[in-house]
Amino acid sequence: MGSVNVRVRLLGPVRVETDGRVQEPPPRTHGLLAVLALEPGGYERGRLAELVAPGAGSSAARRRLSRLLWLLRDAVPALPVTVGPRWVALDADHLTVDVAEVEELAASDTPQALEAAFERVGGPLCPDVDLPWVSEQRERVRTLAERIAARVAEDRAGRGEMAAARDAADWLLAHDPGSTTALELRLRADRVLGRRQEADEAVAAWEQAQGATEASAPPVVRDLLAAIRREATMPEVPREDAAPEEWQLEARLAGARGDTSGQRRALAMLRNASSLGRITRAELRIAEVDAALDREEYPLADRLLAMGRDDPDTVALQIRRCRVALAHGALDQAMEEASDALLRAYCDRRELARLEALLALAAVMSARGEGREALGAAAQAQEIAERAGRLDAVLEADLVAGREEARQGRFKAAATRLVETRARAAGSGFARLEGEALHELARARCRLGELDAADGLHREAREHWRRLSLPVREAVACGEHAHTRARAAQHEEAHELAERSEELATGAGASSAAGWACLSSGLVRLFEGDTEHADRAFARAEAHAGKDADDSLTAALAVHRGFAAYLRGESSSALAEVTSAREWYERRDELEQLPVMLVVEALARLKLGELHAARVATERALTEVAQLGAGDLAVWVHYAHGRVLESAGDDENARVWFGHGIDQLHAMACAAGVSAEEFATRDPLTRGLGVAATAAGVANVPATWVTGRPAGVA
Structure with a gap:
């Protein structure tokens, strides 16, 4: 019996699966099975008797427990239950319980895990059991399941999967018809899908469950419903004799x-x-x-x-x-x-x-x-x-x-x-x-x-x-x-795309678009450490920017020229370029380029011996990437901050930050759909992180690194 893997399903119809066989324990044993499965460590026999026979005397409760144990073991012989004179338990090493799986998946809080958890929620916990302890667990699991369903609905909507988001919202409404959160999620999906009638029906069901009227619904619900009704009356193609x-x-x-x-x-x-x-x-x-x-x-x-x-x-x-x-x-x-x-x-x-x-x-x-x-x-x-x-x-x-x-x-x-x-x-x-x-x-x-x-x-x-x-x-x-x-370290494809962009823009006579295409081409060259060809691409971009007076392109060029100057070892020029660009972006409250500018500024100041100013720049960069969520740029920021600490003689903390950078590198390689080894050679700064982390003795450094210091990294 000990080698058999048993799966207990308590959410929805109670089932026990053993090596592919599905068995249905007698309804009278469902409460006992739930109590044992939800606490596989087991119980003292007297305590277990109290839980499965509440209100009965001690002797009667023990007799009822013995009877239920016999029925359960007779119905499911493979169930790994150990019954002793003082202790009763299920063998957790050979047992899988759907409730525990749902709780574990929900704790990880990733979209994939929450989807898997949602799939396992087949219904309420042992709906036919009225034992007080099981009822408490049922309410706890119900609250968890509703939280999972709401997150799944939001995540699906966030991915644009509105029909699937609507399904999750419907599940919520089925289990709690009066849930305002579920109704809001449902109406958001109905609005995108253009389903006015279904939206009206959902609101009517909510009103009935709440004993309320549409006028008393929360403002967000009223606004969504009004928008759905307005959009359902969008004009159709006019008749030929129309005005x-x-x-x-x-x-x-x-x-x-x-x-x-x-x-x-x-x-x-x-x-x-x-x-x-x-x-x-x-x-x-x-x-x-x-x-x-x-x-x-x-x-x-x-x-x-x-x-x-x-x-x-x-x-x-x-x-x-x-x-x-x-x-x-x-x-x-x-x-x-x-x-x-x-x-x-x-x-x-x-x-x-x-x-x-x-x-x-x-x-x-x-x-x-x-x-x-x-x-x-x-x-x-x-x-x-x-x-x-x-x-x-x-x-x-x-x-x-x-x-x-x-x-x-x-x-x-x-x-x-x-x-x-x-x-x-x-x-x-x-x-x-x-x-x-x-x-x-x-x-x-x-x-x-x-x-x-x-x-x-x-x-x-x-x-x-x-x-x-x-x-x-x-x-x-x-x-x-x-x-x-x-x-994403896909340089060859990036070259092809930049060339195609310039070709299309030039053919259409769109000078500004052609300038941005040249900027993209120069960026790819920078990532390869090829500053000579990057500068040529930037010169073409500058010519286009001048034709259309495109200040945003000019500012972006200054950022990337500063990066190129740093890689060539021209720290003063790098600092001048990114400083002018930063002033322009900050005047416009545009922050997406800020981490790049701060990294280049910090490394340039470090080479110029301005240690304090370099540290100020990297500390702000750390704050910015945390707020922006720009994960792949965090690799650069962690590297730059580690270099600053290293220069200050704080080798221990430098090693910590290089380690953070390597951890982020692995995460970003996964997010980019490439191997860590491939992502590790993406650009001079990422390669510099690998060299620095290896020298500092950081674990988990990808195996593929260029030998020696990468171009432009001091």
């Missing part, structure tokens, strides 16, 4: 859907309306400019605006001039047009015009680095869009907010928002907006150090833009993908 205003809206929505043929049909209907005098030529030109911008045909948008120089200077025209200026990087002009348009929309008391102006203003402020103001404008736009039932505008405002959260280093918040934005855009057919959310989500995942997840999202984004025939967006996606693959 021109409906076709104007359809032209805009078709652009958001990435529906080129639908947009052309709407434009054809508007041209016909213009020829009949039902709309003006200027109103038609607005729709044509929108279509040109949606298709990335920027020279055509310029020509259309030039043709309309004598058109009345309306709010709509100002917004289109703003969008064209923004596409060309003329941020001051774009800001002037958006501000004037918003002021006029307020004066005219036209809410939809104000909505369009706020969205334009938010986009311009975001490009100018005015993050807080951009978030404020986006929030106002979202409020109006919700009232008007304009889901496309709601999603555009969400995209601005997600982008700004990422720029401010709030990557987790950005990723959470963008997952839902992407799912809602996909569920509503807004393909262009879905692609924007997908691209921003991939960037956020990369900055969080989730390199394998980011890789998959980048591939989706590239294919998405290719299908929509938008080469500039595809070029930007390729450049970002190159950045991610370089951070």
Whole structure:
């Protein structure tokens, strides 16, 4: 009997599995089995009798215990139960209990473990047993199961698996129909999936369970339900005899859907309306400019605006001039047009015009680095869009907010928002907006150090833009993908992606996108320690930045040129570059580059003998990576901090920090989907960590290291 492995299932129908055989103990023994299985260390016989026969006298309880033990052993002979004159126990070495598995998996608190725990929760603990001790355990396990289900629902929603998230929320509601948390999770899924009727039914069931009304529901529940009802009334494709205003809206929505043929049909209907005098030529030109911008045909948008120089200077025209200026990087002009348009929309008391102006203003402020103001404008736009039932505008405002959260280093918040934005855009057919959310989500995942997840999202984004025939967006996606693959130590693929990005951008005449592609190419070269070719790529990027006056590209170039200067041993130049870049980023409250700048600053100051200043830089870098969650950059920060401590003569603590860096390296290799040995050779600083950790006697250092000091590491 001792060699047989026995599995006891207490959650849901009580079962015992022995070597593939499933046995059902008599219902009378379920309480005894639960008491023994949940405490496999066993009980003193008198105490066990009290638990299985509460309220009975001592002699009667012992007789009942003996009878139950005989029934249980007779029904399940393989059950490893030891019965002695004073002690009764199950053999824990040959026993698996589903409750213990669920508790162990829940304690690890990872998405994979929680999913596995959720799968094992088949129902309540021994639902047919009314023993007080078992009832207490049932309540404890129920609370744990509900926590697991809520986390699983949130994690699934976070991954964009809204149907699966809805299933987990339904499980919660089935076990606790009055749970407000479960209802909120369910409504969030229903909103993305566009299921108004099911949402109404869920609220009705919740009202019945709570004995309440919809009006007394928490504000978040009321807001979600209102949004679902509004979005369920989104306009359909107009009839041919519909008013021109409906076709104007359809032209805009078709652009958001990435529906080129639908947009052309709407434009054809508007041209016909213009020829009949039902709309003006200027109103038609607005729709044509929108279509040109949606298709990335920027020279055509310029020509259309030039043709309309004598058109009345309306709010709509100002917004289109703003969008064209923004596409060309003329941020001051774009800001002037958006501000004037918003002021006029307020004066005219036209809410939809104000909505369009706020969205334009938010986009311009975001490009100018005015993050807080951009978030404020986006929030106002979202409020109006919700009232008007304009889901496309709601999603555009969400995209601005997600982008700004990422720029401010709030990557987790950005990723959470963008997952839902992407799912809602996909569920509503807004393909262009879905692609924007997908691209921003991939960037956020990369900055969080989730390199394998980011890789998959980048591939989706590239294919998405290719299908929509938008080469500039595809070029930007390729450049970002190159950045991610370089951070994952996949240099050859990163080179190919950077070259493809530059090719697409150049072919489309998008100078700014080509500049970012060159920057990605230079970054890959830096990771390889090839500063000569990196500088050539940076020179090409600088030329593109000058054409479009792209200050953000210029600042990013300064960061990477500082890195290159450090690798060449030019510490003063490195410090000057990253200092100027840091001033620019801090003025804009953009923090995503801050850990890199602080590491380069610390190592450069260390070489210049400025030990105290170097330590200040690494200590701040440690704080920043802890807040940002940029795991792969933490490898650099731990290395730099260890070097600073080593230079200060604190070898013991230096060894500790090198050890932290090696631990992080293993974690990031796993997150990147590569071996630790491959990740360990990713770039000069990561290679430097291996050399330093090996010299300090750190354990678990990957075996594959370059011999000697890596290039640029003192």
